[in-house]
Amino acid sequence: MPRKPILFKKGFFKILLLYYLNEKPMHGYEIINKIRKEFLGFYAPSPGVVYPTLFYLEDLGYVYHEKEDGRKIYHLTEKGKKFLSTKEAQIKFFLKKKEEIKKFVCKGFFKKLFEIFKLLTLHYQEISERKASEIVKVIEDSHSKIQEIIFKGEQ
Numbered sequence: 346m347p348r349k350p351i352l353f354k355k356g357f358f359k360i361l362l363l364y365y366l367n368e369k370p371m372h373g374y375e376i377i378n379k380i381r382k383e384f385l386g387f388y389a390p391s392p393g394v395v396y397p398t399l400f401y402l403e404d405l406g407y408v409y410h411e412k413e414d415g416r417k418i419y420h421l422t423e424k425g426k427k428f429l430s431t432k433e434a435q436i437k438f439f440l441k442k443k444e445e446i447k448k449f450v451c452k453g454f455f456k457k458l459f460e461i462f463k464l465l466t467l468h469y470q471e472i473s474e475r476k477a478s479e480i481v482k483v484i485e486d487s488h489s490k491i492q493e494i495i496f497k498g499e500q
Contacts, residue, residue, distance in 0.1 A: 357435060357439065358390070358394065358398055359398055359401065359402055359407075360429065360432045360435055360436065360439075361380070361439065362376060362395070362398055362399065362402060362408075363402065363407060363408070363421060363425055363428065363429045363432075364429065364436055364439075365379055365380070366408060366419055366420065366421045366425070367421050367425075367426065367429055370411075370418050370419060370420040370421075371418065371419060372413075372416040372417055372418050372419065373392065373395050373396050373399060373417070373419070374392075374416075376390075376395055376399075376419075377389055377390055377391075377392065377395055383443060384443065384446060384447075385446075385447055385450045388446075399419055402419075402425065403419075405424075405425075406422060406424045406425070407421070407422055407424055407425030407428055408420060408421055408422060408425055409422055465480070
């Protein structure tokens with residue numbers, strides 16, 4: 346059985362937030378959009394991950410917020426900058442992984458999947474129960490074949 350993919354190692358997400366806040370102060374939704382953009386839409390953290398992490402970082406004294414136009418704008422503190430400076434190896438690893446993901450996305454896999462999704466979405470009214478069953482079977486077969494390719498020799 347293939348292992349469940351993990352994008353970030355435990356504890357790294359807080360480093361990621363500090364890394365982006367080191368670039369410039371941001372509010373939570375801006376951080377979400379920044380990460381989504383950096384990963385070409387492949388990954389976007391939910392508010393249920395971002396905000397609790399920001400609160401935690403604030404409790405640690407790594408960030409503070411100021412209210413602007415009704416939004417909390419988070420800033421990195423000196424303590425947060427010092428902590429971040431001890432995490433250069435993890436940040437370099439992350440930047441490398443991010444570039445690998447961008448290259449992977451650019452290979453066309455996700456473009457093709459999006460085209461399939463778009464086709465199904467645009468023509469959902471034309472898909473009978475019989476056609477839906479056939480489509481599901483094709484997707485299941487493709488999923489199995491892709492798993493075989495990815496995990497060939499790994500068991």
